[in-house]
Amino acid sequence: MRVALLTGGGDSSAINAAIRAVVRKGIAEGFEIIGIRSGWRGLINDNVEPLYRGSVSGIIQWGGTILGTSRTNPFKMDRGVENIVVNLRKYGIEAIIVIGGDDTNTVAWRLAEHGVNCVGVPQTIDNDLPGTDYSIGFDTAVSVACDALDKLHTTASAHHRIMILEVMGRNAGWIALIGGIAGGADTILIPEVPFTLEEVLERINKRRLANKEFSIIVVSEGAKPAGQEAQFTRDQKKDPFGHVRLGGAGSWLAEQIEERTGHETRVTHLGHLQRGGSPTVFDRVLATRLGAFAVDMVMEGTFDHMACMRANQVVAVPYAEALDGVKTVDLELYNMAMLFF
Ligand code: F6P
Numbered sequence: 001m002r003v004a005l006l007t008g009g010g011d012s013s014a015i016n017a018a019i020r021a022v023v024r025k026g027i028a029e030g031f032e033i034i035g036i037r038s039g040w041r042g043l044i045n046d047n048v049e050p051l052y053r054g055s056v057s058g059i060i061q062w063g064g065t066i067l068g069t070s071r072t073n074p075f076k077m078d079r080g081v082e083n084i085v086v087n088l089r090k091y092g093i094e095a096i097i098v099i100g101g102d103d104t105n106t107v108a109w110r111l112a113e114h115g116v117n118c119v120g121v122p123q124t125i126d127n128d129l130p131g132t133d134y135s136i137g138f139d140t141a142v143s144v145a146c147d148a149l150d151k152l153h154t155t156a157s158a159h160h161r162i163m164i165l166e167v168m169g170r171n172a173g174w175i176a177l178i179g180g181i182a183g184g185a186d187t188i189l190i191p192e193v194p195f196t197l198e199e200v201l202e203r204i205n206k207r208r209l210a211n212k213e214f215s216i217i218v219v220s221e222g223a224k225p226a227g228q229e230a231q232f233t234r235d236q237k238k239d240p241f242g243h244v245r246l247g248g249a250g251s252w253l254a255e256q257i258e259e260r261t262g263h264e265t266r267v268t269h270l271g272h273l274q275r276g277g278s279p280t281v282f283d284r285v286l287a288t289r290l291g292a293f294a295v296d297m298v299m300e301g302t303f304d305h306m307a308c309m310r311a312n313q314v315v316a317v318p319y320a321e322a323l324d325g326v327k328t329v330d331l332e333l334y335n336m337a338m339l340f341f
Contacts, residue, residue, distance in 0.1 A: 012137020
C-alpha cells in the first residue's frame with residue numbers, strides 16, 4: 001500500500017520525530033511512504049518524494065520538518081482540491097497521514113467528501129486541539145518559555161524591574177499558563193480570562209509592599225483587557241485560513257504599567273523561538289507514539305480520525321470530535337495558579 005505523509009501549518013519542534021516514526025513503522029509494515037513537500041501545497045503542485053529508512057536517520061533531535069510546511073488551504077485555491085485528487089491517483093496513494101494543527105487537519109477532514117482517506121496527527125505549540133491532552137511541540141515550546149522566565153527572573157531582580165514575557169498560543173492560554181506556573185510568574189494573563197489593568201497594578205503593588213522589588217508577568221498574545229473587543233494584532237493581513245497575526249499585548253501592557261507606576265518595565269516577545277530548537281524528551285516520545293499509532297490506524301482503515309493522547313493512552317478520535325472548537329485552558333488550573341499571584 002502506498003501512503004503519503006505531509007506536515008502542515010505552523011511548525012513545532014518534534015515533527016521530525018513523528019515523521020521518523022511513520023516512515024520506520026510504515027516500512028516495517030510493508031507500506032511505501034511518499035513524502036509530500038511543504039504541506040498541502042506539495043500535493044497540489046506535485047512536489048513529492050519517496051521516503052526510505054535512511055531518509056529519517058538522525059533526525060529525531062532536529063526541530064523543523066524535513067518535509068517543509070506551509071499554511072496552504074486547497075479549498076481557497078483554484079483547482080486546489082482537484083489537483084490533490086489527480087495527484088493522489090497518479091501516484092496510487094491510498095491514504096495520507098497528516099501531521100498538523102486544526103487548519104491542516106480540517107482540510108484533511110473535508111477531503112473525505114472527495115474520497116481522500118486521511119489520518120491525523122496533532123502538532124501545534126498552541127495545544128488547542130480538543131481531541132488530545134497534548135499536541136506535539138507544546139512541551140518544547142513551554143520549556144522554552146520556562147527557560148526564558150528563569151533568565152528574566154535574575155535580570156528583573158538585579159534591576160528591580162517589571163519584566164513582561166509575551167508568548168504565543170493564539171486563542172488558548174496553555175503556553176502562558178503552564179510556562180508561567182513552571183517559571184514562577186507573579187501574574188499570568190490568558191485569552192480565556194480578560195484582565196483589568198487595575199488588578200495587574202494591584203499585584204505589582206502588593207509585591208512591592210512585601211519588599212519584592214521586581215515582578216514577572218507572562219502575557220499570552222491572545223489576551224486582552226476586559227471591555228476591549230479586539231485582540232492585539234501585528235497587522236490586519238489574514239492567512240489562507242482567515243487568521244490575523246496576533247501580538248502587541250506585552251508592549252501595550254509595559255507602556256501602561258510604566259506610565260501608571262513609574263517602575264521600569266521591559267517586554268520580551270518570545271516569538272518563534274518557541275517553535276524551534278531541539279525537542280524535549282516528552283515531545284520526542286509523544287511524537288513517536290502518535291506517529292506509530294497513525295500507521296496502525298491506516299492498516300485498520302480508521303480514516304477521518306486523529307491519533308490522540310488521552311490519559312497517557314494513544315487512541316483514535318473521530319475528526320468531528322478532535323477538531324470540535326478550541327481546547328481552552330482548564331480554569332481550575334488557572335485558579336490554582338492565581339494563588340501565587
Ligand atoms: O499556531 C502556532 C502559532 O505559533 C501561533 O501560536 C501563532 O499565533 C502563529 O502560529 C504564528 O504564525 P506565523 O508562523 O505565521 O508567524
